[in-house]
Amino acid sequence: MIDLLNLTNAQMRELLAEWDEPAYRADQIDRWIYQELVADFSAMSNLPRELRARLTETARIGVPQVITETKSADGLVRKALLALSDGQTIETVLMLYPDAPGSPELEEPHAAARSFSRRTVCISTQVGCPIGCPFCATGQAGYIRNLTPGEIVAQVLHMARGAAPITNVVIMGMGEPFMKFDVTWQAIQTLVEPARFGLGARRITVSTSGEVPGIERMAREKLQVNLAISLHAPDDELRNQLVPLNRKYPLKELMRAVRGYLAQTRRRVTFEYALMDSVNDRPEQARALAQMLKGLLCHVNLIPLNPTAASPYRRTPYDRVKKFERILSDAGIPTTLRVEKGIEIAAGCGQLKQVTSRKSQVMLAAPA
Ligand code: SAH
Ligand code: SF4
Numbered sequence: 001m002i003d004l005l006n007l008t009n010a011q012m013r014e015l016l017a018e019w020d021e022p023a024y025r026a027d028q029i030d031r032w033i034y035q036e037l038v039a040d041f042s043a044m045s046n047l048p049r050e051l052r053a054r055l056t057e058t059a060r061i062g063v064p065q066v067i068t069e070t071k072s073a074d075g076l077v078r079k080a081l082l083a084l085s086d087g088q089t090i091e092t093v094l095m096l097y098p099d100a101p102g103s104p105e106l107e108e109p110h111a112a113a114r115s116f117s118r119r120t121v122c123i124s125t126q127v128g129c130p131i132g133c134p135f136c137a138t139g140q141a142g143y144i145r146n147l148t149p150g151e152i153v154a155q156v157l158h159m160a161r162g163a164a165p166i167t168n169v170v171i172m173g174m175g176e177p178f179m180k181f182d183v184t185w186q187a188i189q190t191l192v193e194p195a196r197f198g199l200g201a202r203r204i205t206v207s208t209s210g211e212v213p214g215i216e217r218m219a220r221e222k223l224q225v226n227l228a229i230s231l232h233a234p235d236d237e238l239r240n241q242l243v244p245l246n247r248k249y250p251l252k253e254l255m256r257a258v259r260g261y262l263a264q265t266r267r268r269v270t271f272e273y274a275l276m277d278s279v280n281d282r283p284e285q286a287r288a289l290a291q292m293l294k295g296l297l298c299h300v301n302l303i304p305l306n307p308t309a310a311s312p313y314r315r316t317p318y319d320r321v322k323k324f325e326r327i328l329s330d331a332g333i334p335t336t337l338r339v340e341k342g343i344e345i346a347a348g349c350g351q352l353k354q355v356t357s358r359k360s361q362v363m364l365a366a367p368a
Pocket of ligand 1: 306
């Protein structure tokens with residue numbers, strides 16, 4: 001069975017050409033999948049009956065099965081635990097942001113969700129994550145495999161079906177998105193393609209733990225997707241512990257790649273920095289960070305550390321967060337504090353993980 005979500009529009013056209021179907025059928029199918037959000041081929045009413053039958057026999061729309069769905073008490077965050085076709089699981093989060101008044105009246109079933117002006121999906125790119133940051137639940141749960149482009153896109157499809165058009169996508173769920181750059185980029189292409197989701201590239205943000213070749217490739221891409229980099233430490237010694245990928249791409253190399261990216265794109269980069277009590281939150285560390293970022297077209301997003309089971313780290317108390325923020329702002333570095341969302345349902349940054357079954361434990365232990 002071909003998962004149609006794994007095909008680019010060009011590949012969809014090739015498939016239909018092989019079947020002696022006109023090229024416009026590819027666009028019709030795309031529209032059904034990505035705009036009408038239909039789940040099966042029988043609903044594609046403008047396709048000839050024989051084509052629908054052939055699709056049913058040979059292809060599928062690989063939207064994952066929902067195992068559980070949880071909602072925060074205020075209803076603004078929804079987290080889905082999804083099962084992929086091989087039984088592996090991932091988590092995907094929808095965040096609704098309260099509206100500006102006067103938004104248009106919309107019809108059921110989406111009226112409730114549509115009254116929020118921003119509807120952001122946070123998607124995963126891997127089952128688990130091989131980077132292994134010690135403060136992150138995904139990193140602590142181990143690594144199983146990469147997702148396919150279709151499995152990445154399917155998470156947006158799933159949330160779009162329940163929550164009206166999605167306005168923003170952040171690739172900040174489970175996994176390091178640049179470990180398989182082509183896969184992540186194909187998913188992004190599907191999200192922006194006008195005949196598919198038609199999302200503006202500027203409404204998409206991809207967060208990397210510092211995979212330098214990915215940053216270099218993104219610098220060459222035309223799409224104006226936003227780049228966020230998980231920094232978390234102003235020196236190599238500390239960053240080696242907090243973000244182990246730093247041993248492969250130390251700060252000097254990372255910052256060289258960022259400067260290259262800025263020179264080529266002139267697009268502001270976001271640096272994420274999760275504040276951990278007495279680990280990376282001291283005033284001299286704030287000053288070192290400001291020094292490192294001085295003069296760059298950037299923005300620092302300070303994240304209150306979210307609790308995870310295995311993490312030895314604690315969150316910085318609020319007064320010291322404000323102090324850290326002040327030092328950066330005074331040094332001329334634009335700084336914001338990330339708003340906490342969905343912590344009580346473990347849907348916050350770094351809280352997502354797969355269900356580790358015995359089967360997946362065996363897979364983890366197996367040689368690569
Ligand atoms: N793997 C990518 C993207 C997913 S993580 C990356 O690391 O950039 C999204 C953000 O949440 C990253 O900045 C990550 O460092 C941060 N994060 C991880 N665990 C966290 C935790 N326990 N509390 C707060 N932020 C966390
Ligand atoms: Fe992976 Fe990002 Fe978690 Fe680090 S913070 S383990 S890179 S998902």
